[in-house]
Amino acid sequence: MNAVPAVTSPLFRSPVAEAMREAMAGGMDFPEMRDLLDLTENLHGLARVDVLDTIAHRGRAFPLISVAFGPDDPRAPVLALFGGVHGLERIGTRIVLSYLRTLSELARWDRITREMLKTTRIVLFPLVNPVGMLLKRRSNGNGVDLMRNSPVRADGIGRWHLFAGHSISPRLPWYQGTAGAPMEAEAQAVCKLVREEIFPASIALVVDVHSGYGNRDRIWFPYARTRDPFPRVPEVLALKGLLDSTYPHHIYCVEPQSRQYVTHGDLWDYLYDDYHARGAPGHFIPFTLELGSWVWVRKNWWQLFDRLGAFNPHLPHREQRALRRHLHLFDFLYRAVQSPEPWAAMGDGSRERLMGHAVGLWYAK
Ligand SMILES: [Zn+2]
Structure with missing residues (x-):
């Protein structure tokens, strides 16, 4: 039997990570950061680990x-996972870390995974807002809601519709930051990673994991800023058709985010518009996985008395269920970037037909 060659990677021995461990020993400890450091330090030879930036908080x-698995070529197809944009939504980071753990094990011993990683990448940014998570806040350390922080403006929203994003005060939730100011460092790190690692790819799917809305798990695609159809809606519908036929018992409601609510400043709208404006020839579809956390609250209402309660499962068996139930979705999407022909290589006639279906399904007034 031939040995499977290791995926190239330098070791992760960052002085920043060492300094973070010191800070955690000094009382700035939280389990998601600890797990992230533990996992990344054990990826020797399996993946590339980068520190995109650092966020200062109380002198630390x-x-x-x-983390990037697979070939170094940014043109290679890619699945990218993000978590912890909102610091209260710890379960999102835990889900991405759970996938990172499974993937790093598979990359050690599973020949099929190692074969796929020769041509197809997986990029993970599990904890976008570590200071928000440490402080148990939705916003970052500056009080800014990172998912309202891009310059994108939504259609027809009044100034006092705070939930959609506002520039009134960082003391109120959903604060977008000062109008006209540069985006927050965490949001810029997301943009940098996406522009460098995702935009050049021939095929790119993104999942950004959130929680706190609704009774079921939703897969949202852009736009958040408008109820107009997303230009890649035929590809999304074809992908949904593959998900429905391949996993007929899946749990997800797939829909445009604007079907539930419209917001200013959505990072994925901003990045998609940027990608589209560049006329890039590939496919880049950013999804949000919004976990239906109201179910956890309905079954366990006293968790509402906890600040994190509306956003995370409290009982261990519910958390374990959340950590395992999305693994097959990530696996499906990874396969879909490696085998894109059924959803991304349509002729004009098929696209037009699917656009008509999608408009009827998702955009009918
Ligand atoms: Zn969120």
Whole structure:
């Protein structure tokens, strides 16, 4: 039997990570950061680990860590996972870390995974907002809601519709930051990673994991800023058709985010518009996985008395269920970037037909 060659990678021995460990020993400890450091330090030879930036808080530098499996060529197809944009939504980071753990094990011993990683990448940014997570806040350390922080403006929203994003005060939730100011460092790190690692790819799917809305798990695609159809809606519908036929018992409601609510400043709208404006020839579809956390609250209402309660499962068996139930979705999407022909290589006639179906399904007034 031939030995499977290791995926190339330098070791992850970052002074920033070492400094973070020191800060955690000094009382700035939280389990998601600890797990992220433990996992990334054990990826020797399996993946590339980068510190995209650091966020200063109480004299310490919190690292923004990304992990990339697969070839170094940014044109190679890619699945990218993000978590922890909102610091209260710890379960999102835990889900991405759970996938990172499974993937790093598979990359050690499973020949099929190692074969796929020769041509197809997986990029993970599990903890976008570490200071928000440490402080148990939705926003970052500056009080800014990172998912309202891009310059994108939504259609027809009044100034006092705070939930959609506002520039009134960082003391109120959903604060977008000062109008016209540069985006927050965490949001810029997301943009940098996406522009460098995702935009050049021939095929790119993104999943950004959130929680706190609704009774079921939703897969949202852009736009958040408008109820107009997303230009890649035929590809999304074809992908949904593959998901429905391949996993007929899946749990997801797939829909445009604007079907539930419209917001200013969505990072994925901003990045998609940027990608589209560049006329890039590939496919880049950013999804949000919004976990239906109201179910956890309905079954366990006293968790509402906890600040994190509306956003995370409290009982261990519910958390374990959340950590395992999305693994097949990530696996499906990874296969879909490696085998894109059924959803991304349509002729004009098929696209037009699917656009008509999608408009009827998702955009009918
Ligand atoms: Zn969120």
